[in-house]
Amino acid sequence: MKEKLVVIVGPTAVGKTKTSVELAKAINGEIISGDSMQVYRGLDIGTAKITEDEMEGIPHYMIDIKDPSEPFSVAEFQEKAKELISMINNKGKIPIIVGGTGLYIRSVTHHYEFSEANKNNKIRDNLQKKAESEGPDALHSELMSIDPVRAADIHPNNVHRVIRALEIYYETGSIPSKEQKNMQDKEESTYNLALVGLTMEREKLYQRINARVDLMIKSGVIEEAEWLLQQDITNSLAAKAIGYKELFPYLTGEISLEESIELLKRNSRRYAKRQFTWFNNQMDVQWFSMDESSFQKKFIEIRHFVEGKLDISENV
Structure with missing residues (x-):
């Protein structure tokens, strides 16, 4: 039981x-x-x-x-x-x-598991540079425009998780929260x-x-x-x-x-x-x-x- x-x-x-x-x-x-x-x-x-x-x-x-x-x-x-x-x-x-x-x-x-996209160092490095030059809020706003549900789950200051979510999107073309939602439905x-x-x-x-x-x-x-x-x-x-x-x-x-x-x-x-x-x-x-x-x-x-x-x- x-x-x-x-x-x-x-x-x-x-x-x-x-x-x-x-x-x-x-x-x-x-x-x-x-x-x-x-x-x-x-x-x-x-x-x-x-x-x-x-x-x-x-x-x-x-x-x-x-x-x-x-x-x-x-x-x-x-x-x-x-x-x-x-x-x-x-x-x-x-x-x-x-x-x-x-x-x-x-x-x-x-x-609670997100499918692992292949890591893309080029995408990650570019996102990291953007975070350093424009600040974490700019990166979080980018994620918010793509996947507001995932963005709502991540604090803007948690740059690592914001970058990871964006990396999945740019590498696979799939929206992380929708992918997770499909898994959760089952x-x-x-x-x-x-x-x-x-x-x-x-x-x-x-x-x-x-x-x-x-x-x-x-x-x-x-x-x-x-x-x-x-x-x-x-x-x-x-x-x-x-x-x-x-x-x-x-x-x-x-x-x-x-x-x-x-x-x-x-x-x-x-x-x-x-x-x-x-x-x-x-x-x-x-x-x-x-x-x-x-x-x-x-x-x-x-x-x-x-x-x-x-x-x-x-x-x-």
């Missing part, structure tokens, strides 16, 4: 944390963070990390397991998450992965999987994101960014996280605080859009709109979906 697994995905600020805790209480679950930045100790406010009070006694995993100077890869997340899923199932509980980092979650629920999850997606009307979501950023500023995210800047690890994955990198130019005197805040809000909104695009195109998600009724009414729908999908109603 396949192990049971619930996954809750969706854009930032849509309400995944509250929903996951309520669901864990309802179905005897434990929560695994699927956020690639919440693994870092000391980065609490900027990553919207769940507080101990918000956990309401529900065990949470994959939070505060790394120092900001340490790397954290998809492969490492996949290995640790699979171990936790088995451990939680063996306790007779239901594991619930919660997060917005699509590639990390996909690596656990399915086999692929079943290795788990008895209930995949819940939370969505929200775009303008309302953007208002929530802006309000969250304002609260982050009041709660001390500038101090967190200053501490991170002092670690002298500007090339680390943690230092490139949305919520911190936008504040560095303010802390170094390059732009005003108001400009940094607006940049943070803009990048957060864009990230939310990329998250939705990725999940909508890459995974078979059952979507629930969080702006159509009261939370309790919507939560009952989500709970019934999960119970039916995993056949666990007799356990609650």
Whole structure:
């Protein structure tokens, strides 16, 4: 029998944390963070990390397991998450992965592999030169114009992965995300999987994101960014996280605080859009709109979906 697994995905600020805790209480679950930045100790406010009070006694995993100077890869997340899923199932509980980092979650629920195109050093060298002369954003924009779904999955600063995606396209003529989608259509999850997606009307979501950023500023995210800047690890994955990198130019005197805040809000909104695009195109998600009724009414729908999908109603 396949192990049971619930996954809750969706854009930032849509309400995944509250929903996951309520669901864990309802179905005897434990929560695994699927956020690639919440693994870092000391980065609490900027990553919207769940507080101990918000956990309401529900065990949470994959939070505060790394120092900001340490790397954290998809492969490492996949290995640790699979171990936790088995451990939680063996306790007779239901594991619930919660997060917005699509590639990390996909690596656990399915086999995530792109077909390997023959490597073309000439194409790669030309793309590398373009990245060096025009900057990583120019290269990412090129990928966005060719394959917006794949581009949504890759941070603009991850030049290596952007180059690899473009190399596949220019070498084979095939669009990486479509090739991956064709493979996924034939692929079943290795788990008895209930995949819940939370969505929200775009303008309302953007208002929530802006309000969250304002609260982050009041709660001390500038101090967190200053501490991170002092670690002298500007090339680390943690230092490139949305919520911190936008504040560095303010802390170094390059732009005003108001400009940094607006940049943070803009990048957060864009990230939310990329998250939705990725999940909508890459995974078979059952979507629930969080702006159509009261939370309790919507939560009952989500709970019934999960119970039916995993056949666990007799356990609650």
